Amino acid sequence: MVRREARDCDVQMITFEKTVKQAKILNPLKGFQEDIITFEYRTDPLTRRNTTIIKGMLNYVSRFLASDESLLNSLVEKTRVNCPFCPESVKDKTPMFTKDFLEEGRIFVSDAVVIPNLLGHAERSILVVLSREHYLNLKDFTSKLIFDGFKGGVAYLNRLSQVEPSICYPVFVFNYLTPAGSSIFHPHMQILVRDRPFYLVNLQLRKSKIYYEHGKSSYWSDLISKEKGGERYLFETNGVEWLVPFAPLRGLNEVQAIVRGKSNLLELSNEEWTGLANGISKILQYYHREAYVSFNIILMSGPTAKHLDYFDVNLRMISRPGIQALSFTDAWALPYLLWDGEAVEEPERLAERIRAFISS
Numbered sequence: 629m630v631r632r633e634a635r636d637c638d639v640q641m642i643t644f645e646k647t648v649k650q651a652k653i654l655n656p657l658k659g660f661q662e663d664i665i666t667f668e669y670r671t672d673p674l675t676r677r678n679t680t681i682i683k684g685m686l687n688y689v690s691r692f693l694a695s696d697e698s699l700l701n702s703l704v705e706k707t708r709v710n711c712p713f714c715p716e717s718v719k720d721k722t723p724m725f726t727k728d729f730l731e732e733g734r735i736f737v738s739d740a741v742v743i744p745n746l747l748g749h750a751e752r753s754i755l756v757v758l759s760r761e762h763y764l765n766l767k768d769f770t771s772k773l774i775f776d777g778f779k780g781g782v783a784y785l786n787r788l789s790q791v792e793p794s795i796c797y798p799v800f801v802f803n804y805l806t807p808a809g810s811s812i813f814h815p816h817m818q819i820l821v822r823d824r825p826f827y828l829v830n831l832q833l834r835k836s837k838i839y840y841e842h843g844k845s846s847y848w849s850d851l852i853s854k855e856k857g858g859e860r861y862l863f864e865t866n867g868v869e870w871l872v873p874f875a876p877l878r879g880l881n882e883v884q885a886i887v888r889g890k891s892n893l894l895e896l897s898n899e900e901w902t903g904l905a906n907g908i909s910k911i912l913q914y915y916h917r918e919a920y921v922s923f924n925i926i927l928m929s930g931p932t933a934k935h936l937d938y939f940d941v942n943l944r945m946i947s948r949p950g951i952q953a954l955s956f957t958d959a960w961a962l963p964y965l966l967w968d969g970e971a972v973e974e975p976e977r978l979a980e981r982i983r984a985f986i987s988s
Contacts, residue, residue, distance in 0.1 A: 641843050642850055644874050645671040646681075668974070670875040674835045674847055679875040679969030686973040689958075693880075695921050695950035703806075703951065704763045704813060713741075713757045713814035722746075722757075729791060737780040739773070745818070752788060752795050752821040756780050759815045766804075766916035766923065769815070774905035781819050782901070785894055788821060789932055796932045797825040798893055802925035807948040807957065809924070829928045833939055840938030848886050848940035859976045862983060863910075866903025870911075872979040878946050879971025880958060881920070881978060883911050885943040891936040893929040908945065914985045915947045922948035 647669040655663035668681035708714065712721035723744040724733035735742035739760050745753035758777045761768075778800070785798055801818040803810040810816075820826075825833060839847040852869050855861050862870040862883070869886045876882035885907055887900050896904075908925065915923060925945040930936045949956050962968050 641839060642673050642847070642854055644673060672873075672875040672969075673851070674839070675831050677875065677877075677967070677969060679877075679879065679971055681879075681971045681974055683974065689972055692949050692952065692954070692956035693947070694919050694952075696952050699953060700921065700951045707813040708762045711762055711812070711814050713812060713816060714762055715760045718743075718757060722755075730787060735780050735783050737783065738776040740776040740780040742780040742784050748820075749818070750820040750822045752792075752819075754781070754784055754819040754821075756817040756819065757814065758817060762814050764815050766912040766921065769909055769912045771902065771905040771909045773815075774908050775902055777817050778901045778905060779898075781817065782893065782896075784819060785821070785932060789894065793933055795821050795823050797822050797829065798929050798932065799826055799829065800893070800925070800927035802923065802945075804924070805922040805948075805951065807922040807951060825931075826928075828926075829930075832928065832942075833930060833936075836936075836938045846938055846940065848942065849888070852886060852888065860979045862979060863907070863986060865906045866899045867897075868900060868903035868907055870907050872975040872982070873944075874975060875969060876946075876971045876975060877944060877969050878958070878963060879969060879973075880949075881915065881918070881947040882971070882975075883945050883982070885945075887941040890941050891930040891939045892932045892934075893927070893941060894932045895935065896941065904943065908943075910986060911945060911982070914982050917985060918947070919950075920947040921950060924948060 649667045649669065651665045651667070653663050653665065654660045666683045668683070670679045670681060671677070672679065711717060718741055722734075722741075723746055725744055727733070739758070741757040743755050743757070745755050756777045758773055781800055788795060798819060798821040801820060802808075803818070804815060805813060824830075836847050855871050856864075856869065860872045860874060862872065864870065867888050869888060871884055873882060873884045885904065887896060887904070890896050890900065904927070912923065923945060925943060927941070927943045929941050930939045949958055962970055
């Protein structure tokens with residue numbers, strides 16, 4: 629059975645498209661009775677990327693999302709030994725900027741420490757050590773901790789824009805704990821800057837420009853107008869809008885944020901950085917309530933050298949599987965090689981739970 633919903637919004641050109649399909653099986657868990665599995669193929673309204681929503685999958689994978697507390701605690705203690713980011717080691721065991729770039733060698737903002745990456749992922753690859761503590765529960769990622777890390781990153785970007793203005797496409801990246809791809813437990817953030825945008829940023833820039841040229845309005849502004857107050861909308865804080873995306877990229881508790889009217893990270897005010905930090909902290913508190921310990925965040929920017937009327941700074945964050953001896957991962961062939969998205973539940977259900985948590 630196939631049903632198709634294509635809802636043209638009042639706002640220029642944005643559509644939320646989904647195709648509903650079903651499969652029949654004889655289910656051994658139900659005495660081989662006939663069972664129906666429902667799928668939704670959703671199309672991202674900007675990029676047109678497909679995401680498959682598998683109804684009921686969250687119940688199946690939930691056993692892999694919790695962590696073995698004994699194993700986690702053991703890894704925390706093992707990785708604490710010789711950790712280069714712990715306060716007693718950070719000045720002796722981490723790289724420094726060259727004096728022609730930064731006379732002081734490192735940037736300090738409260739407990740945050742900004743250093744070059746020993747082995748980077750771009751021509752300018754930077755780390756921000758976020759905390760003096762070696763390990764944090766997700767509920768302990770405070771707004772201040774995140775804000776200080778952001779401000780350290782902005783200080784670096786300001787210096788880079790003076791010295792090498794052509795390297796102007798930054799992304800801020802959080803990979804917390806090994807399920808999120810981090811080789812170091814200690815809380816930190818990566819800043820990657822290139823002279824060309826990363827693939828997803830480039831795709832958003834190109835599609836946003838096409839949308840703007842066609843309708844003379846910003847996709848991001850129109851999306852907020854369409855979603856605000858709706859079933860996927862979460863909250864607004866300090867000019868930053870938070871929602872669950874219609875077609876998630878990866879789909880484990882994915883949340884999106886949009887900074888209204890600001891196209892690159894150097895345009896953001898302290899108020900907007902606070903809005904991002906507050907929102908991240910709120911979502912991480914929700915993840916903690918659900919017993920998650922690991923997460924990823926990407927904060928995407930247009931070129932820092934100029935303002936773009938058609939693009940807004942935006943963020944995606946997801947939880948990751950738990951730390952278990954089985955080492956289950958959600959990183960498999962469909963998203964990595966086929967480039968499709970997949971979500972284990974309907975975004976609208978996730979948004980409902982987050983709103984209930986925040987209001988409680």
